[in-house]
Amino acid sequence: MTHEELDRLSVEIRSFLVDKVTRTGGHLGPNLGVVELTIALHRVFDSPADPIVFDVGHQGYVHKVLTGRREAFDDLRKQDGVSGYPCRAESDHDLVENSHASTALSYADGLAKAYQLRGERRSVVAVVGDGALTGGMCWEALNNIAAGTDRSVVIVVNDNGRSYSPTIGGLADHLATLRLRPGYERALEGGKRVLQGTPVVGKPLYTALHAAKRGIKDVLSPQAMFEDLGLKYLGPVDGHDFESLEGALRRAKDFGGPVIVHAVTRKGNGYPLAENDVLDQMHQTDPIDPVTGKPRTSKGTVWTSVFAEELAAIGAEREDVVAITAAMLRSTGLAPFAERFPDRVFDVGIAEQHAITSAAGMAMAGLHPVVAIYSTFLNRAFDQMLMDVALHKQPVTVVLDRAGITGPDGASHHGMWDLSILGVIPGIHIAAPRDAATLREELREAVAIDDGPSVLRFPKATVGADIASVERIGTVDVLRRPAAGESADVLLVTVGSFAELGLAAAERLAAQGIGVTVADPRWVAPVPTELAALAADHRLVVTVEDSGRHGGFGWALAALLRDHDVDVPLRDLGIPNEFHAHGTRDEVLVRLGLTAQDVARRVTGWASNLLGRDQVEAKVSDTA
Numbered sequence: 001m002t003h004e005e006l007d008r009l010s011v012e013i014r015s016f017l018v019d020k021v022t023r024t025g026g027h028l029g030p031n032l033g034v035v036e037l038t039i040a041l042h043r044v045f046d047s048p049a050d051p052i053v054f055d056v057g058h059q060g061y062v063h064k065v066l067t068g069r070r071e072a073f074d075d076l077r078k079q080d081g082v083s084g085y086p087c088r089a090e091s092d093h094d095l096v097e098n099s100h101a102s103t104a105l106s107y108a109d110g111l112a113k114a115y116q117l118r119g120e121r122r123s124v125v126a127v128v129g130d131g132a133l134t135g136g137m138c139w140e141a142l143n144n145i146a147a148g149t150d151r152s153v154v155i156v157v158n159d160n161g162r163s164y165s166p167t168i169g170g171l172a173d174h175l176a177t178l179r180l181r182p183g184y185e186r187a188l189e190g191g192k193r194v195l196q197g198t199p200v201v202g203k204p205l206y207t208a209l210h211a212a213k214r215g216i217k218d219v220l221s222p223q224a225m226f227e228d229l230g231l232k233y234l235g236p237v238d239g240h241d242f243e244s245l246e247g248a249l250r251r252a253k254d255f256g257g258p259v260i261v262h263a264v265t266r267k268g269n270g271y272p273l274a275e276n277d278v279l280d281q282m283h284q285t286d287p288i289d290p291v292t293g294k295p296r297t298s299k300g301t302v303w304t305s306v307f308a309e310e311l312a313a314i315g316a317e318r319e320d321v322v323a324i325t326a327a328m329l330r331s332t333g334l335a336p337f338a339e340r341f342p343d344r345v346f347d348v349g350i351a352e353q354h355a356i357t358s359a360a361g362m363a364m365a366g367l368h369p370v371v372a373i374y375s376t377f378l379n380r381a382f383d384q385m386l387m388d389v390a391l392h393k394q395p396v397t398v399v400l401d402r403a404g405i406t407g408p409d410g411a412s413h414h415g416m417w418d419l420s421i422l423g424v425i426p427g428i429h430i431a432a433p434r435d436a437a438t439l440r441e442e443l444r445e446a447v448a449i450d451d452g453p454s455v456l457r458f459p460k461a462t463v464g465a466d467i468a469s470v471e472r473i474g475t476v477d478v479l480r481r482p483a484a485g486e487s488a489d490v491l492l493v494t495v496g497s498f499a500e501l502g503l504a505a506a507e508r509l510a511a512q513g514i515g516v517t518v519a520d521p522r523w524v525a526p527v528p529t530e531l532a533a534l535a536a537d538h539r540l541v542v543t544v545e546d547s548g549r550h551g552g553f554g555w556a557l558a559a560l561l562r563d564h565d566v567d568v569p570l571r572d573l574g575i576p577n578e579f580h581a582h583g584t585r586d587e588v589l590v591r592l593g594l595t596a597q598d599v600a601r602r603v604t605g606w607a608s609n610l611l612g613r614d615q616v617e618a619k620v621s622d623t624a
């Protein structure tokens with residue numbers, strides 16, 4: 001293709017992305033920034049023989065368009081539609097589905113080692129953003145990749161200077177230095193052309209070339225960091241110019257060893273509403289009007305904003321309270337706190353492990369850090385929670401947004417693991433607020449805990465109306481007692497926002513003559529012992545949680561009942577421990593039977609079996 005044809009193709013893809021993604025929602029900004037880069041990659045390398053691994057994968061839409069999935073974009077991120085991330089089931093061109101950042105270079109190192117061992121001469125390409133590069137795994141991988149001097153690993157740094165907001169830290173500053181001295185490659189090429197035009201040949205030419213290169217490098221492009229690591233560095237190149245891009249990528253491919261191509265791109269490129277979006281250059285957008293940018297649907301109050309407001313209020317009362325984000329300040333609700341207390345908020349980059357352990361350090365020095373993070377991203381900081389915070393009994397509060405089923409971001413984003421993994425930590429306190437009022441209350445209780453880690457979890461959802469309790473027993477709120485004349489048949493224990501679902505199910509059951517008590521533990525770890533006595537007053541206990549069943553709250557309550565010799569059968573409802581494909585949150589919950597109707601149906605089944613046949617051997621948890 002001529003460069004004119006390539007330019008026309010990139011214009012066509014850009015307008016396609018704007019048209020489709022403003023209808024479906026998705027990562028419009030990141031993908032507008034990699035149109036030329038992705039086209040050039042597919043022109044220079046032979047995917048899938050030369051695998052292209054995208055870090056996070058949210059910038060993989062152009063790759064999908066170029067690999068036969070253009071027609072699928074009307075259903076982008078919709079249930080049974082094309083995923084918003086690479087998806088192995090969709091194409092051989094897709095390898096990595098995990099949307100957790102900073103993994104691409106490790107995959108690349110592994111792929112390259114395997115190809116070398118099998119004698120396969122293939123280039124492995126990893127596209128990693130400047131934000132993802134702030135993640136520790138990248139540096140573990142670079143250390144290994146640099147050792148493989150004869151393995152063709154092409155690391156394309158997609159440097160747009162931003163994660164959501166401008167990327168922070170020394171590395172980001174270094175990349176900016178490189179970015180701000182463009183033209184190193186052009187000057188080098190120019191120097192070569194001049195020298196090659198002279199009668200100088202052989203060793204003198206090589207010596208002159210080397211001197212020119214040294215001089216240009218020292219003046220234009222101090223990229224010692226990468227070269228000191230043993231990595232050839234090419235760049236910075238204009239990530240929107242096909243000639244520069246393809247030239248650098250071809251050199252990288254021919255180099256035959258580990259090489260970094262530093263591509264400077266612009267998030268949202270070519271679409272002013274994204275380019276000029278000061279918050280995050282339309283990193284991710286809900287469905288919007290493509291001309292005005294106005295959202296096509298309106299949202300109610302989300303859990304995040306309740307947290308944001310209450311933390312800022314706490315910050316005004318307690319100057320020891322500080323906030324930490326892993327490159328997601330706004331998404332996790334820390335913006336109001338940051339506006340009021342700019343010196344007490346820390347963005348550590350996409351570095352959740354560092355966030356947790358540095359929080360432990362802050363706590364050791366007398367602060368009370370609040371780490372705001374999505375549930376799914378805390379997975380990678382488990383050891384830091386266990387050994388750096390809990391072992392030392394440090395007062396760190398972790399606020400887990402996006403806990404439970406999240407929806408369109410699919411399997412690697414559902415926050416379904418936190419109760420199972422954190423529940424094993426000695427001394428941990430975990431709260432699951434049921435509404436805005438209890439979020440405020442439990443957040444204050446959490447920052448008052450000074451003998452170990454405290455955790456709060458809430459979903460990616462609008463928050464419902466406050467739900468009053470009829471009685472508080474210890475930390476447990478009883479939300480409903482059986483009505484007059486109803487027997488205390490079932491104790492339904494709901495976790496967090498599922499209180500609303502539990503109350504609706506209880507009314508359905510009452511209509512069938514089954515008496516239900518609904519209780520909200522508020523703090524789900526350690527499991528409140530008051531639940532043992534409450535359970536003993538009923539003939540069946542049912543738990544329902546927006547969390548993985550394996551090792552979830554239901555399992556923990558069953559253990560408590562056993563420890564207290566409460567021999568009442570318990571059934572636990574939650575998210576099956578599988579990887580759940582994308583859809584809206586509600587669609588996925590329906591798929592999983594986590595609705596009031598389904599819960600009522602399940603409880604009716606158990607109740608009629610158990611209550612109708614008292615002598616039936618009670619089973620601890622339904623294996624269904």
Ligand SMILES: Cc1ncc(C[n+]2csc(CCOP(=O)(O)OP(=O)(O)O)c2C)c(N)n1
Nearest residue numbers: 030099100101129130131132162163327377
């Ligand atoms: C471990 C982890 N933490 C946080 C996120 C959320 N997240 C998704 S994309 C993104 C920013 C990525 O920035 P960069 O790598 O520069 O890519 P760009 O969006 O600029 O193309 C973040 C923080 C994530 N995917 N993984």
Ligand SMILES: CC(=O)[C@@H](O)[C@H](O)COP(=O)(O)O
Nearest residue numbers: 056058099284331402409460
């Ligand atoms: C890739 C990325 O940015 C994810 O972290 C995800 O898109 C977050 O989406 P929400 O903030 O809408 O949950």
Ligand SMILES: [Mg+2]
Nearest residue numbers: 129130131162
């Ligand atoms: Mg970036």
